[in-house]
Amino acid sequence: MKIIFLILLFIGNIFSLVAQEKVISLTKDEKWFGGVVNEAHLMPFKEGYDFDLYGNTGTNQAVSLLVSTKGRFIWSEEPFRFTVRNNQLIVSNRGEAVVIDSSGKNLREAYLNASKRFFPSKGKLPDTLLFTSPQYNTWIELIYNQKQKDIITYAKAIIANGFPPGVIMIDDNWADYYGRFDFRADRFNDAAGMIDTLHQMGFKVMLWISPFISPDTEVFRELQSKKYLLYDGVDKKTWSEAEKIAIINWWNGYSAVMDFTNPEAEKWFHDRLEYMVKTYHLDGFKLDAGDADFYPKDAISFKPATPNEHSRLWGEFGKYYALNEYRAMWKMGGEPLVQRLRDKKHSWEDLQKLIPHITVAGLLGYQFTCPDMIGGGEYGSFIGRDNLDENLVVRSAACSALMPMMQFSVAPWRILSEANLASVKKMVAVREKYVPYIMELAKSSAVSGEPIVRTMEYEFPNQGMAEIQDQFMLGKRYMMAPVVTKDHKRKIQFPKGVWRSDEGKIIKGPKIIEENVQLDRLPVFELVR
Structure with missing residues (x-):
């Protein structure tokens, strides 16, 4: 028995x-x-x-x-x-x-x-320039044609058009292939000199990287010989027996992927990043991809790991650099890692997702989160003007202005009328006014773990606000009600308390009002008592 x-x-x-x-x-x-x-x-x-x-x-x-x-x-x-x-x-x-x-x-x-x-907060902040100035990503303007001359031209245009310097991100296709950690010579004749020039202009510089390795390359063969790559698990072999490298399909084709369960592979990759920092004077990295979705569920690794754990290990690299950004992440709340909402379409429907997405990011411990690129991250929308909605770009800038960070990619001066460009620049000026409060919240969040931007329900429980998706709180003090539809009119729901609007009006809550919001205005309401 x-x-x-x-x-x-x-x-x-x-x-x-x-x-x-x-x-x-x-x-x-x-x-x-x-x-x-x-x-x-x-x-x-x-x-x-x-x-x-x-x-x-x-x-x-x-x-x-x-x-x-x-x-x-x-x-x-x-x-x-x-x-x-x-x-x-x-x-x-x-x-x-x-x-x-x-x-x-x-x-x-x-x-x-x-x-x-x-996931207690570690008491550390990412680089504060990410909060205090707008960020600029070269993706929309240059796409896969990242070149030294054009990057410098983009940076000069930022300043010439009255925008403050901040972090500039050099996006994909700066190397000959994935896994090659050097700037390609046909596009960058003096990459270190380029980055020094950007520094002199007041920028810090990040470089796009991913955990992928292009097959049939010198680096691939080196990593294959050292067993630093994930293996295909179809044959159910052990790691020591495995021979077939896993080739995964991602948005840029087919690649091998690093196995960061192997400490030696992790060291190899970190050494390459350090080489890039020392050789080219980089300040940090945009660590893209790393989605759990890209890791085969049957992959064989040095240590057994779920696809989610492989994704989390990619997140560990950001902790080496105060200047970092991720678009995909698993279980790394409380860390001094910058997250960005995934690329949104150039549409009102996707603009309406910014507030619920960034406030829920805070509820998962990702308090240092940047909304998507202003106007959307799909480059096709900005080729020509047929599908371009200038009002959408301005409203997107307003929606992002008082989030933890704001990021440009498409050049507003290229696609907007003079009046609409002035409206976008006004949103940058509005942000500058609130930067001291944003930094106060960021420093507090690094200790307490509280979100910087919060759902209305988070700050005002049991007042019927759980379903609100077009308003948010910046800390305890300010309520934002940006316009995220084509209609200039919007309803604003006030919780209990006395509120002062950016126009000086006093509103006593609870109350619902309707306002006609001009294109160059971001409605901000301060809780005064």
Whole structure:
């Protein structure tokens, strides 16, 4: 009987590692957020919502954390699937521990309880220039034609058109191939001199990199011989036996991918970054890709790891450099890492996603988050003027102006009328006015973990604000109500308290008002008591 019992126990343990399911009954008016930043416009979650985090970070930031307006949170160190069905939240995983905590009373307490317990802030800030000045990315203007002459021309135009210098990001295709850590000679005759010139103009310089390695290259063969790349797991071999390199398909074709579970591979890659810093005088890196989606679920690595863990390990490199930026991330809340919302389309629909996406990023511990490039990150929209909506670009600048950071890529002076360019520059000036408060919040957030930008529900619980997606709080003091539709009119919902508008009006909440918002205005309301 004892042997039979042990066999049954063994089988039960195996089953528990395969799948577990927890069912959480939703309380009256309880609403849930979290999991995936790029799904935030669908939050709070509605009946029928379903998402599996395993091998899927939703093309942006993600973590196995859900938070509730009634103070509850759900956490796991490993990815889980969650479904809303029949007034229940159903969490399914592969046997890992799932924590359900009900000690809070509202959304803020749910988040802070989870943060302090599982991803406490490290007390460190990214480079403060990312907050104090706009950022400029060369992607839209140069696309894959990154050249020394054109980068300098772009930088000069920034200053000539009355924009302040800040961080400039040199985007993809600066090297001969992926894995080659040198500027290509046919486009950069003096890369170090170029970066020195940018420094003299007041810029700091970041360089785009990824964890991919182009096959059939000198670097690929070196890394293959050292076993620094992920292997194809189709043959189910061990790491020591594996021979076939995994070739993955990403937006630029087919590549091998680094295996950062191997400490020697991690050191090799870090050494290459340090070489770039010392040789070319770079200040930091834009660490792109690294999505869990790009790592094969059956890949063989030096140490066993989920696709999500491979993504997290890519995030570790940013901690070497105060000047960093990521577009995809897994379970790195509380770290001094800069996140950017994924590329948005040049459309009003995608502009409306900025506020829910960036506020949910804060609820997942990614407080140092930049909205997408102003006007959108899809370069095709800015070739010619047929599909260009100048009002959309101005409203996008206004929406970004008082978020933790703002980033330009398309040159506003190239695509906008004189009047609309003046409106965008006005948004930059508005930001400059609030930079001291933004920095105060950033420094506080680095210690407390509290989001810099917050949902209305976070600051004003139980006032019917959980569904608001076009307003947000900058700390406790300022409420933003940017226009994110073609219509210049918008409704603004005020919580309890006395508010002073940017135009000097006093509004006593709770109240809903309708305002006609001119194109060159960002409605800001200060909570005065």
